Amino acid sequence: MTTTLVAPTDPALLGRLHARLEARATEDAALDVHYRTVDSPVGTLLIAATELGVARVAFEREGEEAVLQSLADRIGPRILRTPARLDGAARWFDAYFAGARDPFGLPVDTRLARGFRLEVLGRLQEVGYGERVSYATLAARTSSPKAVRAVGTACATNPLPLVIPCHRVTRSDGAVGAYLGGPETKVRLLALEATGSLPA
Amino acid sequence: MREPFERIVAEHGDVVWRVCRGLLPEHDAEDAWSETFLAALRAWDRFEGDRVRGWLATIAHRKALDVLRASARIVIPEEGVPDSPVPPAGRDLDLWAALARLPDGQRAAVVHHHLAGLPFDEVALVTGTTSTAARKAASDGVRRLRTLLALEDA
Numbered sequence: 087m088t089t090t091l092v093a094p095t096d097p098a099l100l101g102r103l104h105a106r107l108e109a110r111a112t113e114d115a116a117l118d119v120h121y122r123t124v125d126s127p128v129g130t131l132l133i134a135a136t137e138l139g140v141a142r143v144a145f146e147r148e149g150e151e152a153v154l155q156s157l158a159d160r161i162g163p164r165i166l167r168t169p170a171r172l173d174g175a176a177r178w179f180d181a182y183f184a185g186a187r188d189p190f191g192l193p194v195d196t197r198l199a200r201g202f203r204l205e206v207l208g209r210l211q212e213v214g215y216g217e218r219v220s221y222a223t224l225a226a227r228t229s230s231p232k233a234v235r236a237v238g239t240a241c242a243t244n245p246l247p248l249v250i251p252c253h254r255v256t257r258s259d260g261a262v263g264a265y266l267g268g269p270e271t272k273v274r275l276l277a278l279e280a281t282g283s284l285p286a
Numbered sequence: 287m288r289e290p291f292e293r294i295v296a297e298h299g300d301v302v303w304r305v306c307r308g309l310l311p312e313h314d315a316e317d318a319w320s321e322t323f324l325a326a327l328r329a330w331d332r333f334e335g336d337r338v339r340g341w342l343a344t345i346a347h348r349k350a351l352d353v354l355r356a357s358a359r360i361v362i363p364e365e366g367v368p369d370s371p372v373p374p375a376g377r378d379l380d381l382w383a384a385l386a387r388l389p390d391g392q393r394a395a396v397v398h399h400h401l402a403g404l405p406f407d408e409v410a411l412v413t414g415t416t417s418t419a420a421r422k423a424a425s426d427g428v429r430r431l432r433t434l435l436a437l438e439d440a
Contacts, residue, residue: 092381092401095300103303106320107327116328117288154290161432163288164330166295 108168109282118162121154122169124176127183127284130272131248133175136161139193140175142245145267160198182248185282187215198245205229207239213254216279242266248275291330295323298339301402308397309350309387318353322346340408343398347412354361384434390418391415392427 111117119141121134129146134157141161144153158165169176174192181189199207209227213219225237241252247266249283257263265272278284302322306315322345326333333341385393391413398409399420407422 092304095303100299100303103299103319104317106316107295107323110320110324114324114328116324118331120293154292155287158287158290162331163290163293164327166327168294168323200332 101118104167105170108171110167111166112168112171116164117166117168117235118164119157120166120168120171121157122167122172122176123150124179126179128274131177131179133172134165135172135175136195136197138195138197140246140249141195141198143247143249145247145271147268148266179248183278183284185278185284194246194249196246196250199240199243202228202230202233202236202281203240203261205242206237207244207246207250210241210250210252210255215251217254218256218276219254221255221263222258224255238263254279288330288333291327294326294330295337297385298342299323301339302342304401305343305346305348305397307382308401309347309393310353311386312382314350314353318346318349321349321352325349337408339402340404340412343402343404343408344412345359347394347398380435381431384431386428387434388430391419391423392430395420395423396427396431398429 108120112120115137119131119134124131124133125200131146132142132144132148132150132153133140134142134144135152142153143155144150154165178189178192196204196207205228206224210225212227213224218253221234221237221241224241225231225234228237230236237255241255242264244252244266247253248278253265253272255263256272256276262269262272262276274285299319302379303315303319306318309315310318311329315329322342324440325345335341385396388396395409398404398412399406404412406417406424407421409424410417413420
C-alpha cells in the first residue's frame with residue numbers, strides 16, 4: 087500500500103478549502119501581505135497589499151516567485167493569495183486600461199520606499215493624467231533639485247507602477263526612457279493617456 | 287529567509303487534506319484543514335527547521351483531535367453513510383470508510399505514514415509514540431485495511 091492508493095485531491099476541493107483559509111486569515115488579520123494577479127493589456131499584473139493598501143504592483147517580466155519572495159523578505163512571509171479581497175483593486179486597473187482618466191482613489195501603502203525615493207513618489211503622484219514631465223523637471227520639485235539621477239533611480243524602483251505614474255516621466259531629449267514594464271509598455275501607456283485608448 | 291506562505295499551502299495542501307480526511311469525516315476534515323493552515327500561518331514567521339510536512343501533520347493531528355473532542359463524538363464507522371452525493375472516486379471513499387473502522391492508533395499510523403508519506407520517526411513524534419510502535423501500528427493497520435477492502439469488494 088502506498089500513497090498512490092489515493093487519487094490526487096480534487097483541485098476544486100483544494101480551491102474551496104483555500105477560499106475558506108483566505109476568509110479566516112482575513113478575519114484574524116493574520117496576513118503580512120495578500121495578493122492576486124490581474125490580466126491586463128500589458129500582461130499579467132501582480133497586485134500585493136497590506137492592511138493599509140496596495141504596496142506593490144509587479145509586471146509579469148519581474149517573475150511572480152521572485153516578487154513574492156522579495157515581499158516575504160521585506161514585509162513578512164505570511165503571504166496568501168486572496169483574489170476576492172482585492173476585487174476593488176482589480177477594478178481600478180480595468181478602469182485605467184479602459185481609458186478612465188481618474189479611476190477612484192486606491193489606498194496605497196508606500197512602505198517599500200524610503201527617504202528621497204519616498205519623496206519622489208509623492209511628487210510623482212502630483213503629475214496628472216496625460217502629462218509628461220522630464221526627470222530634471224521632477225527633480226526640481228524635490229528637496230534636491232539637482233538630483234536628476236537619483237530621481238531616475240526612484241522612478242526605476244517605484245514599487246507601485248501604474249498607480250504611482252512613473253511612466254509620465256520621460257527624458258529631456260524626447261526619448262521615453264527606461265521602464266520596469268519595458269520601454270514598449272511605457273510608450274503604450276503614454277499613448278493610452280493621450281488618446282483614450284491603448285494601442286495594440 | 288522564509289518562503290511566502292502561499293507556497294507552503296500550494297506544496298502541502300494535498301498532504302494536509304489526506305491527514306485531515308484520513309482522521310475525520312469529510313465535513314469535519316474541511317474545518318480541520320483550514321484551522322491547520324490558519325495556525326501554521328500565524329506561526330510561520332517564527333517557524334524553525336526544514337521539516338515543514340511533519341510540522342503541518344502535527345498541527346493537523348492536534349486539530350483533528352480538537353474537532354473530535356469538541357463534538358464529543360464517538361467515531362462512528364462511515365459505512366453506508368455517503369458523505370457526498372456522487373463520490374468523485376469510489377475507491378477513495380472506500381478507503382476513507384475503511385480507515386474509519388481501524389483502532390485510533392492504527393488509523394493514525396497508516397494516515398501519517400502511508401497517506402502523508404512521513405518516515406516512522408516523524409510518525410512517532412506526531413502521534414506521541416515510539417518509532418517501533420508506529421511501524422507496528424501501520425503494519426497491523428494495513429493488514430486490517432486489506433481485509434476490510436477485500437470484504438467490501440466481495
